[in-house]
Amino acid sequence: MTKHANDRALRFYHHVLGLERLHYGLWQPEDELSLANLKEAQKRYEDLLIDQMPSQVCTIVDVGCGTGVLLARLKEMGFQAEGVTPDLHQQQVMQAKGLGPVHGCRFEEFAPQIAYDCVIMSESAQYIPLAQLFVKVKEALRPGGFLMVCDYFVLNDVRGIMAKSGHNYEGFLAAAQKEGFRLVKSRDITREVLKTLDLAKTTAEKIQLAVEIGTEKFRDRHPLWTRLIQFLLRKKYRRLQEEKILIDAGEFAKTKTYQFLLFEREGGAGESS
Numbered sequence: 632m633t634k635h636a637n638d639r640a641l642r643f644y645h646h647v648l649g650l651e652r653l654h655y656g657l658w659q660p661e662d663e664l665s666l667a668n669l670k671e672a673q674k675r676y677e678d679l680l681i682d683q684m685p686s687q688v689c690t691i692v693d694v695g696c697g698t699g700v701l702l703a704r705l706k707e708m709g710f711q712a713e714g715v716t717p718d719l720h721q722q723q724v725m726q727a728k729g730l731g732p733v734h735g736c737r738f739e740e741f742a743p744q745i746a747y748d749c750v751i752m753s754e755s756a757q758y759i760p761l762a763q764l765f766v767k768v769k770e771a772l773r774p775g776g777f778l779m780v781c782d783y784f785v786l787n788d789v790r791g792i793m794a795k796s797g798h799n800y801e802g803f804l805a806a807a808q809k810e811g812f813r814l815v816k817s818r819d820i821t822r823e824v825l826k827t828l829d830l831a832k833t834t835a836e837k838i839q840l841a842v843e844i845g846t847e848k849f850r851d852r853h854p855l856w857t858r859l860i861q862f863l864l865r866k867k868y869r870r871l872q873e874e875k876i877l878i879d880a881g882e883f884a885k886t887k888t889y890q891f892l893l894f895e896r897e898g899g900a901g902e903s904s
């Protein structure tokens with residue numbers, strides 16, 4: 632397997648928060664903010680992907696398969712499913728679970744050996760440059776095959792930090808059409824994912840409070856050292872303050888859209904041109 636940098640954020644979710652799944656999840660209006668409910672929401676999201684799988688699909692490649700939870704479910708259901716992830720830690724977790732084949736590379740470098748019926752990108756499309764995404768999917772997918780994307784996208788005219796992650800939504804749909812992918816199903820799930828951000832925000836605030844309480848004695852006893860440390864860490868602190876907006880549900884809802892999208896690649900048998 633190719634060695635790539637481990638993704639620290641994803642390792643934090645997995646090891647510190649104990650999350651097996653690495654996506655936002657689908658919350659119900661009545662759900663209270665808790666880790667247990669996040670786990671349920673994540674499973675509900677996965678159920679949506681499975682429920683929407685077209686009946687003609689047998690072979691699947693899960694691009695950016697995380698720690699392989701969806702992959703394991705698909706295999707149990709009888710699909711011939713493979714994973715792609717560049718993340719070394721995730722590759723090791725998959726190996727330990729006996730989940731294979733797993734291709735240890737970025738999707739851009741993936742060399743498919745078969746033409747799959749379906750390519751899944753569950754919160755991974757945002758990591759793949761648009762210029763390569765559909766071209767590569769065409770290499771991996773048989774004509775008439777399906778591309779299932781579930782991810783957040785940036786709305787038009789959004790600039791700055793909120794535009795840094797996620798493809799532009801209209802640009803993504805236009806690229807799909809240009810490359811010969813017909814949108815056959817879609818569902819806007821923005822409202823249903825927001826509680827994950829609320830939970831992230833309350834957790835971050837609690838961690839900050841814990842650090843403040845934990846360092847209180849030191850700060851009282853060593854005001855000079857405290858000022859020096861604050862000075863040395865000022866840029867990091869400023870960046871953290873700026874990045875707080877990334878876990879603000881209101882900002883997310885104003886600037887992004889979270890979509891379930893199912894595309895069919897043109898050229899399938901029986902399709903009228």
Ligand SMILES: C[S@@+](CC[C@H](N)C(=O)[O-])C[C@H]1O[C@@H](n2cnc3c(N)ncnc32)[C@H](O)[C@@H]1O
Nearest residue numbers: 652653654695696697718737738753754755758
């Ligand atoms: C947010 S996680 C989602 C994981 C999983 N699909 C899920 O829904 O829980 C993003 C995944 O995309 C993978 N990834 C990042 N860049 C990638 C790339 N260029 N090609 C393929 N996968 C990539 C990450 O390693 C990770 O597995």
